[in-house]
Amino acid sequence: MKTLSFSIAVISLLTVPLSAQTTEKVVVVNPGVQLLDRAEVRTRLSVAPKIVVLPAPPASTVKTTTTVTELPAIPRRVYNVERNVVVVEEQDKSYELPYVTLPVLFVKETAELLDAESRAALDQMAAVIQEISKTEPATRFDIEGHTSTEGTDEFNMNLSAARAQRVFDELTQRYGIPASVLTAHGHGENYPQFPNGTEAELQQDRRVLVVRVK
Template sequence: MTRNRVTRNWNIGWLASVAIGFLCALAGVAQAAGEPGEDHPMISRYPGSKIVEYRQLQFEKIQLASGFAESPAKNKRAEPKLQAFEGKVTTTIYHLVGEQSAREVFRNYEQALARAGLKTLLNCFNETCGNRIPIALYRDNYREPLYRKMLYDSIDNSTSDFGYVSATGTSNGAPVAASVFVGRIRTGNRVYVGLDIVEGEAMKTDQIVVSLDKLTTDLREQGKVILSGIYFDTDKDVVKPESEQALQAISDYMKKNPQQNFFVVGHSDTAGSYEHNVDLSKRRAQSVVTALTSKYAVAKPRLTAVGIGPVSPAGTNANDSGRARNRRVELVLR
């Protein structure tokens, strides 16, 4: 495990339990001179904030609050339910001195989560948070007396505000989760923000290469087959060398079934314009035809390239995994 990246003599690891990942666009700067770290690329800072602590672990298990067993409005000591996440953990603590209230800062982070399309697990402020979230998140995690004192300042002082929001989603095909704890210190008119981002590993896709058996079964039962193992770079139409295994399987099938002819159909997701996607999908289909006819001795009349862009999706275009399924080439009996 990678050692802590810490540039002050604090250990704020307990905040890892405040948990995890944004895709947002709050205004701010990446890193000011003299700061111990920089904004995570998935989320910037609230304008005017200063980073006072930064740490990154390549792999860690942390927790975030996802709900309550009972209402904190009825019992301020209601214990929060905790959910564990593992992955690359980036912890950033910001301080903001000025007229902004904790509620104002909190609402900006709350809105950023919603704009990012992340699903909220828990959203609370003041009495709807009770007073056990900081305790539960501190417990079973790292110890940091200074930061714990800041949290207790917020929840114990009737003139202070604090809020907590957590959410989960995906970024570039990888699971992320995020939470922010915002509070105001009663001394110094200071708002602080504790942000943790946990990034899991992206699901590995395209690990199954179409085989002779797969071609035989799907073409017999469905009249078409997805050509898994045909690879292109993003927004390119050149068949990559690692597609050789799939191309060889297609060639072998066609030699065994000389009476069959096919459409090679390119598909796309909805990123970009319709016209561009139709053109790209046609060019990719044509590249597959060219590879099979020029390198594997398949007769040209047996294959016809077609590009239909995003009009026949295999999955949703609302998330990364669905879009990955939609970017494909199919072999269709004609």
């Protein structure tokens, strides 16, 4: 079981060292990898995160279902692929954070970019982040690394962190985006799109999301 500590003060992430992060397992509907459309990406990431106040939950210590185990004080993350938002649920409220799946593919078991299309996707994403940051200087984005379910939990957590860091480094060093605008986190294999997929599907699980967190 992995946990990822998230706290949002006026919607900001409390960063935990990449190698130390763990998070709760959730079944995610398959969104597939979509081609990056700059206008659509700009539209999605221009939406500020939303706070939703939740009714007070009944007193309990642990709630278990067939797919999710919820523990007190551990935010639950649900990826709504139809609306392209990450719903981070805390005890009294939830946060809807818009995200875009960055269609960069990685060489198996590495943080190396697979092809020229991945480089082109980074070009487009960098341009969008720069455009939004010019008009909304307080905006912040989190780079999320994810892996397929192949390999050990520890290996996948470290690999996902390396992939997130690779994109972070590309955006800051190659494209000049200020490091203060971005954070990077690894989620390992905790949110797979294809838990028992083919090799082609598992490759899509080796993915990166860009999430607007502020």
